[in-house]
Amino acid sequence: MTAPAPVETPAPTRVGYGALLRTPGAWTFLVPAFAARLPYAMLSLGIVLLVFDTHGSYGTAGAVAAVSAVAQAFVGPQTGRLADRYGQAAVLLPSVAVHALSVGALIALALGHAPVWTLFLAAAPAGASVPQIGAMVRARWVAKLSSDSPQKLNTAFAFESVTDEFTFVVGPVLATAIATTVTPAAGLIGEAALTVLGGLAFAAQRRTAPAQHPRTAGAERVSALSSPGVRLLAGSFLGVGTVFGAMQVSVTAFAEAVGQPGVSGTVYGIFAGGSMLAGVLYGMVAWRRSARQRMLGSYALLVLGCSTLWAMPDLTALAVAGLVCGLAIAPTLITGYTLVESLVADGAKTEAFTWLTGAIGLGLAAGSTVAGQLIDGHGAWAGFLVPIAGAGLGLAALISLRHLLTPPAKAGRTVARGGAAQGAQLVGAAKG
Template sequence: MGAGAVGTTEDTGGGPAAGEGGDGGAVGYGAVLRAPYAARLLTGTLVGRLPHVTGPVALVLFTRSEGGGYGLAGGLAAAYGIATAVGQPLLGRAVDLYGQLRVQLPAVVLSALGMVALAVAGMDSLPLAYAAVVVAGLFTPPLEGGLRALWPSVLVRQDRVHRAYALDAVAQEVMFTVGPLLVTLFVSWWSAGAALLVINAIGVAGVLAVVTSRPSLVWRSAPREAHWLGALRSGGLLALLGSFFFVGTALGAITVAGVAYADDHGREAVYGGLLAALSFGALVGGVAYGARSWAGAPERRLRVLVALLAVGYLPLTLTPGVAPMMVLAAVSGLFLAPALACAFVVVDRHAPKGTVTEAFSWLVTAFGVGAAAGTAVAGPVVERAATAWGFAVAGGGGVAALLVLLATARVLTVPAASRGAAAPSGGVPGH
């Protein structure tokens, strides 16, 4: 079964809707994880992404430990983020052309070597330090896109593939909460340089677990039509990327406004609490969303979810006391994981044939660039106005994301006839 088939039942109404067969609730998640290789692929992907998830935090801690200022730390983190945004779709296209093992494994080794070079050389040579983080970011393996390309061949049933997307989105929230905590723990045990080495060694192990699995080894993309734009020739995909650029902007703004809010209340722990509350909301929302099957076109449902997401961001501008602000942060996160899970289905439906990994990687890039833009905009806004205006940038990002979807509703209504990755020849053992 190819990735391009995902979502077909939603379009025709032929798949199991809520309460009409299919797997429900925890039973459904269990069915996903019990499928051959599913737990290995999900765990390996999460572990393999640990260097990317923790990269900015690890770079800041390492730079500070070497005597560098926050300006240098921010510059290195920005260089890493930009390089990652550039590399993801390029490597994703390479995966579609040459397979996962031949791209993901060399990429993760080069990425890890970049961080090793930084840890060994330190900050004695700034050009070398910047070159090292650019290499590390540019060759960050496109594990997210690779996993989402594999789900249809591993799970076969479309309702389980959709549930896997929800599980995927929820797992991301866990990683973005746990990952930075692991870095700080490693730094306290050893040093910031040792933490860089250990985190990247763990990342290599995670990628190895994925690319040596049978589904990854036998996966091949569907034949693709030669076109220099690749996945970007899909108008529906471009519309989705535009929308999620602004979702990323909203989250980037929240990270900056959250720091300002914590400063206003004189407690650094407040910032961690806000991000934890947002992640908790996303976790709850994602689990609830994936616990049932959904009828109807995912494109229409995505507009509703993004509208709810935008509405959730707006009350943050009230900046009440800490306890009610934590509640508002949790509410603002409720529809993040559901929106992401639904977006994964939409990406799959609109990606041109043979570009599925590249298409998912473009979503990662759009989201990441949007987050960087949100951070860049919210910083001066908070400095010159007030904390509430920083959260207003987040609310504006959510509204802009919705407006993009509404303006492109016609483009995002009917996907092209065929797309996605071909199922591996012979299938996966156990199916």
């Protein structure tokens, strides 16, 4: 009997950004989402500019901003869980209201030269109520593209990563421009206004929102953190956050030390630009390797790029090293979001995305704090040791626990030997 001819697995199909943006209904949520997520990159700097102006201490300003960031990192995933259960609009409407009131209270207390502890009390709810727009947009892409090719979803996550990078380039510039040309309080007023208007406009787009997953009586609650893979990815994103935080402080200190403080923004912009460029290109490639392999590879490149920063002799060399380091950032984030989407059930996807975003925020706060201490004690070069340590620990965890990044088997999918059957193709697709 003649053996049947083997069925070849089709090559991955390349999906461009044009095809992605022609997805029906995409622009209806992307435009308001951009306005609503821009304040995410304005809040911390707006707080620093206002509190320094009213209280005269960078230490105090940084501490108030850190309270806001920590509250956002820990409460954000809980709002993501509520959005999965009750719908995004049901969470966004009270969130933007609380945020506007909290930011207004913070502005009033700062302008009134109130005690620092009262600023902490206002900063905590201001950070906790920041709408998790980035996670909600990714959840909408998952809902719209669940029946399409995995490559299209990968392109969507690449697009979102580039958008995140762009907002973190534009947001601080916008906050600084408003605060310096009008009044320091105006930066936070603009942040709150964008949050309210963008958040309400985004919430109004109910047709593109993912389905609700209410908890039924007697059913076990679905939690993103119940997945060991999600916990591992959150830990690795914490390492990425330390790179962001330490780079911001260390580049500023290095430029100050060599007598060119005005160049620090350009150097950090090159770092962020490298990440944006890599994100654009990454989303255009039809990847054959699994998402787990890509995650390990991009994270290893991140550690390699960070390892040279401390030894750079001048700002030009530092800008080049920062560019190389930045090229690994977006691919790491894109692949992480791709992986986490496959690791959790439908009722916990927004929460899972929010845990990763929150981990970056925590890492940023920790990285900037530790780098600042090292710089004060040993000089600007010492701050660049923090990215090596943070990213290195993240890579060590990924390598040793990489088996946790394998998506769980789903009902109805059978895996045939030899990779020729359709079931094997489906499982391979789930891996990215």
